[in-house]
Amino acid sequence: MLTSNILKGVTRGFPLKIKADKMEHISVDYNRDFIARIIPRIEYDALRAAVNDLGLNESLPEAMSETLQQDDEFLKTMHKVLLEYEVEEGELICPETGRKFPISKGIPNMLLQETEVS
Amino acid sequence: MFPTPDLSHLTRNDYNQIYEPDADSFLLLDALELKLNEILEQKPFIIFEFGSGSGLITTFVAKHFCLTSCLFFAIDINPYACYSTKRTFQQNNLHKKHCLNIIQCNLADPLIDRLSSKVDLILFNPPYVPTETSDVKEVIERTYAGGKQGIEVIEKAIEQASRLLSSKGLFYMVALEENNFDTLKELANQVGLNIDIILKRRTLIERLFVVQFQRK
Numbered sequence: 001m002l003t004s005n006i007l008k009g010v011t012r013g014f015p016l017k018i019k020a021d022k023m024e025h026i027s028v029d030y031n032r033d034f035i036a037r038i039i040p041r042i043e044y045d046a047l048r049a050a051v052n053d054l055g056l057n058e059s060l061p062e063a064m065s066e067t068l069q070q071d072d073e074f075l076k077t078m079h080k081v082l083l084e085y086e087v088e089e090g091e092l093i094c095p096e097t098g099r100k101f102p103i104s105k106g107i108p109n110m111l112l113q114e115t116e117v118s
Numbered sequence: 119m120f121p122t123p124d125l126s127h128l129t130r131n132d133y134n135q136i137y138e139p140d141a142d143s144f145l146l147l148d149a150l151e152l153k154l155n156e157i158l159e160q161k162p163f164i165i166f167e168f169g170s171g172s173g174l175i176t177t178f179v180a181k182h183f184c185l186t187s188c189l190f191f192a193i194d195i196n197p198y199a200c201y202s203t204k205r206t207f208q209q210n211n212l213h214k215k216h217c218l219n220i221i222q223c224n225l226a227d228p229l230i231d232r233l234s235s236k237v238d239l240i241l242f243n244p245p246y247v248p249t250e251t252s253d254v255k256e257v258i259e260r261t262y263a264g265g266k267q268g269i270e271v272i273e274k275a276i277e278q279a280s281r282l283l284s285s286k287g288l289f290y291m292v293a294l295e296e297n298n299f300d301t302l303k304e305l306a307n308q309v310g311l312n313i314d315i316i317l318k319r320r321t322l323i324e325r326l327f328v329v330q331f332q333r334k
Contacts, residue, residue: 014232029214034187037163038217041236083217107200110223 015046016101018053022089024106028079035075038082039064051081120151123177127209128202135198137171137261141321142292146243147178149290149317149328157183160286162238166191168225168275171261173203175241180212183239190218191229191237196257197222225271226278237282240289244272248296268297273305279331280309288332290316295325302329310334 044064051058058081061068068074092101092108101110125139137143150157162183167176170192180190192203200222207218221228245252245264252265264270272293279289289311293302299315306313311331318327 027214028217029187031187031215034189034217038189104197105201106204107197107220107222109197110221110228111195112224112227 015043015049015095016092017095018050018087018090018092020054020087020090020103022087023054024086024088026084026086028083030076030079032072032075035079035082036069039069039075039078042082047081054085054087056081056085120147120178120182122147123174123181123206123210125172125174125206125209127205128172132172132198132202135257136196136202137199137258139172139174141319141324142243142246142326143171143174145317145319145326146175146241146290146292146328148319150175150179150183150241152317153288153290153330154183157239157288158185160238160288161185162188162288164189164191164233164237164284165239166193166226166233166237166241166282168193168240168242169199169244169261170194170203170220171196171199171243173199173206175243176203176218177206177210177212179239179241180207180216180218181210184216188216190216191221191226191233192218193221193223193225195222195224195260198257225275226282230278230281234281235284238284238287240279240282240287242272242275242289242291244275244291244293246272246292246294246297264297267301268294269301269305272297272302276302276305276311276331277309280311280333283311283331283333285333288330291329291331293327293329295327299327299329306331 048060086106087103088106090103101108170176176192194200200220207213245262246268247262247264248268249263252263252270254263303313312334314330316328316330
């Protein structure tokens with residue numbers, strides 16, 4: 001799920017960069033209320049960066065205004081971007097330390113090694 | 119009584135790697151059912167399960183406690199459990215309606231800041247068996263090894279829950295009599311949470327109970 005991009009890896013490393021070796025496109029029922037509810041909780045810039053990292057052919061406006069949050073076309077694009085693209089295999093990369101968190105079968109492994117626990 | 123989610127896709131082979139739902143799992147389901155109205159009233163939107171194992175609890179909640187689409191986070195340190203949770207969610211056809219994010223990690227470690235005060239419902243069937251330490255090597259041991267008094271992991275979960283819970287958020291957890299309710303109450307109070315026993319059950323070998331935590 002693209003929403004996993006809004007996770008935080010280490011103390012200050014946000015957002016994580018995404019590198020995808022295998023992407024999947026899945027079909028999820030569009031639910032306007034769900035998207036409208038989720039959008040305010042998303043770091044929009046981080047999402048745009050993710051879409052860019054992954055080279056998705058989706059154009060997201062530079063900023064997300066109040067009016068845009070009501071716009072059906074925008075909401076449908078957000079639905080597609082947030083829910084219908086899945087990174088099956090790849091990595092999340094901390095922008096601060098370069099630490100890589102592998103993604104396998106759509107599940108990121110964010111377990112810290114003993115040496116990384118402060 | 120709500121039917122148990124379909125687990126027919128999981129085999130003996132899977133249960134060698136992940137926790138096979140047992141009396142404690144079903145006690146949690148029963149406790150949640152008891153609290154159905156209270157939970158529905160909160161209209162939970164963001165739901166978090168610590169140690170999802172087979173995915174039974176997350177799937178059950180998605181199926182019966184969410185009238186609209188919700189955002190789920192299910193974590194486990196065991197990668198087989200993570201994958202099993204994904205399969206169980208799909209087997210019960212919930213992946214088209216809800217958004218489930220599965221992460222292999224230790225409790226809410228990578229999410230604690232971003233989800234601070236945002237989680238409406240937290241679920242946990244913890245490793246609660248008193249053992250010498252909870253830091254055990256075998257993956258299957260980690261499903262039950264609770265360390266001293268069986269509460270090493272529970273203590274951390276309670277502390278994290280106090281940061282994750284939204285103002286009206288609810289946290290349900292299974293515990294064993296040996297975990298000592300008074301200790302749990304002490305831990306809850308230390309982080310500003312109220313605790314109540316919701317349900318108790320005695321099996322042949324264990325005395326289990328389910329507690330509910332919420333902000334004071």
